Amino acid sequence: MTSSSVASSAPSFRVWALGGIPEVRAGDDLAKLIAAAEPGLVDGDVLLVTSKIVSKAEGRIVEAADREAAIDAETVRVVARRGPLRIVENRQGLVMAAAGVDASNTPAGTVLLLPEDPDASARAVRDGLRDALGVDVGVVVTDTFGRPWRNGLTDVAIGAAGVRVLDDLRGGTDAHGNPLGATVVATADELAAAGDLVKGKAEGLPVAVVRGLSHVVASDDEPGARELVRSAADDMFRLGTSEAVREAMTLRRTVREFSDEPVDPGAVRRAVAAAVTAPAPHHTTPWRFVLLESAESRTRLLDAMREAWIEDLRRDGKSEESIAKRVRRGDVLRNAPYLVVPCLVMDGSHSYGDERRDTAEREMFVVAAGAGVQNFLVALAGERLGSAWVSSTMFCRPVVREVLSLPSSWDPLGAVAVGHAVGVARERAVREAEAFLTVR
Structure with a gap:
């Protein structure tokens, strides 16, 4: 040829x-x-x-x-x-x-x-x-x-x-x-x-x-x-600069119904990496994130929390019917394929020996921990994962620490249900920023 x-x-x-x-x-x-x-x-x-x-x-x-x-x-x-x-x-x-x-x-x-x-x-x-x-x-x-x-x-x-x-x-x-x-x-x-x-x-x-x-x-x-x-x-690159950060904030919704699709543990770890960039007092790191990746660990924790909650409700004089309804409303954590328990640690905090200043010191750390959780939730949204931050672990901290074998100095700050949302999130009610501003 x-x-x-x-x-x-x-x-x-x-x-x-x-x-x-x-x-x-x-x-x-x-x-x-x-x-x-x-x-x-x-x-x-x-x-x-x-x-x-x-x-x-x-x-x-x-x-x-x-x-x-x-x-x-x-x-x-x-x-x-x-x-x-x-x-x-x-x-x-x-x-x-x-x-x-x-x-x-x-x-x-x-x-x-x-x-x-x-x-x-x-x-x-x-x-x-x-x-x-x-x-x-x-x-x-x-x-x-x-x-x-x-x-x-x-x-x-x-x-x-x-x-x-x-x-x-x-x-x-x-x-x-x-x-x-x-x-x-x-x-x-x-x-x-x-x-x-x-x-x-x-x-x-x-x-x-x-x-x-x-x-x-x-x-x-x-x-x-x-x-x-x-x-x-x-689109892996839908989010970008400052406008995209605001988009991620908008994407962050409370999700109460999750699909069976598994959660990528790497995505959760990347969200934790974003969480720990939050500001904190005295150059401390007041955040810890406990990842419940196995169904056994999630069930064990939630069963123990449910029993503690039922005991509290009975002490409050609630009827068995009322208790059953309240417990069902808490099933958002049980329906999620992945749970995260954020915790506050006070390592590096100052003790002043004065109630007013010691109270303010703890509040600074709580605010920093909340900023870390917010970073975490927004980063999950950027990973296209839905979440719901539920306060329940804060009401039975000793139970949570015992079940998860956590140090006594770790204070659980609720639990975050993580997963892929079922359906499209409802439109968020419009909140005008002016309604939340005071200018002096």
Whole structure:
């Protein structure tokens, strides 16, 4: 076999930018403009269309003397902020700079918003080219993104029609026979980047054609580019800087119903590592966390606590029916697959021999321990674990210390039920910060 025959059999494709597309205005038919610029399109071609001309054709130009206000309107969630730059999740579900609001290549005093539904926009161009030229092509609507951990910009797919946006290779093998367990190729993004090489950023060439990759062109039923957006549950990097910390605080909810899914002990240990960064008096470390990872240890503790509680309730004169109801309400700990008992230790505290100062000293340590528990709960939320901080161990500390073989100097501060929440947490009641402020 000659070298030329080897070269001719190697996979290849061609990509070129279309010239002759005029300035696009609201109401223009993009499919007709593209068909006029390239009447020689064939089945299996892929059109890469810059989102900017899609937005212009769809009338997504808005008056906005203040671009920041337009960004606010398009923002669902702020992911990170540094100075004036904001990385946000926009109404299309895309995480990007400035919500995709663009003030370039648009008249002064206006901004350009992304298409309302980029997948629908791609379908309209695909259908229009089928009507105009009788061809079956794929269409990808592209926009420019920066990326975490990487310098520079590249085009990615934000809308698609008739294109296999993802190529799932899981279950196959590589050239050496090794199983592929996590390989899902973002084909639509690769196409978008290829088109950007010939369209450029400032050449006025908003459409490119890829020929020779007809295997990526699919039916109308193929899901669009929304398939490329990672779900919140699968996004390991959803939380980031100060805005993300506030997001974690919001995610922290009291969970009272847990699934059977096991808890990763490593995640709990990472949450403890966050907990012990809390402030504390006199450079002390007043936190200890007892991890109940075995079902036997959890049951033994909870059974002993229940008996102690029942005895207390009987001494209070409660009826057996009332006692049974109260005990059932405490089952949130019993239903959790993992328990943590945070404890306060007073090592390093000062003794003043004065009741007022000694009381204040202990209160400082209690506050520090509470800060550690709050850190712990928020870190669990960041690990996508639900939790419920229940005070019950504080009412039977001797029992808890005996069952868990803890030093007499350790004071349990409740128990934290940990697990994966069943269902979606209810919306938290809005608390206006102003209601909790006093300014002098």
